Amino acid sequence: MKWEGNRQSDNVEDRRGSGGSFGVGGRGIGVGSVVIALVAWGVFGINPLTTLGLLAGSGQTQVAHQAPARQPPANDRDAAFVSTVLASTEDAWQQVFAAAGARYQPPRLVLYRGATPTACGTGQAAMGPFYCPGDRKVYLDMDFFDTLSRQLGAPGEFARAYVIAHEVGHHVQTLLGTTQKVDALRGRISQREQNALSVRVELQADCYAGIWAHQSQRAKQWLEQGDLESAINAAAQIGDDHLQREQSGVARPDTFTHGTSAQRQRWFLTGYKSGSVAACDTFGAQSL
Known part of the structure; x- marks a missing residue:
């Protein structure tokens, strides 16, 4: 992936080593709660802290001290990669929104290590990358890439870029x-129905990641041999069926929240091949 030398985003906030202390309002969240959230949301989630907020009794974060936001150091190559990919999502979605007569408002991406306060509760590295709608920020502990x-x-830079693009989705x-x-329906439908709805949310985010790949490749021609395959492989490795079989030897479709490997691959490729938001209507699709 020929990413070096491309524009980097200014919307990256580096909290690594900030030394801030913080807590979560309501009852404390322990390791068991984090495990429950991981089971509920899988590797990537739109908001795993929704689950944690319910368990803790409050989704409000009480920040005792948080250092001022700062950008990553200029000599940090991994952060430069993240900033470059984020910039490419900004360019891609600005073009898509402009074509529809709308204005794209990009998210901020927060780099942190271990744990950090968010508008959705305390984010922890064990959750993997996630997006918080409450503050419209993507949160990433880069140890997740390892x-x-x-x-x-799922090795490869384009696999990492797919992760970022999924959260931007x-x-x-x-x-x-x-x-x-979708959030308005939670609590008013059964757990099985909530899981099925979550699958459609996540598959649409995969499809939107595919749109980013389509747009950025057309603009930059930065993909090299094997890059697309690395993203498709990543989609397969994080499918619910694959993860559950790896963990317990059995896949339970009624508990899926992100979709099967085949579904995640299919919807990423749908976005990549079409470049169309309309093609990513997972909610209207009879078959996923």
């Missing part, structure tokens, strides 16, 4: 009102 490569079997859902409509 997990993605070594433990999940959740931001696009917030801008388009999809997130709000």
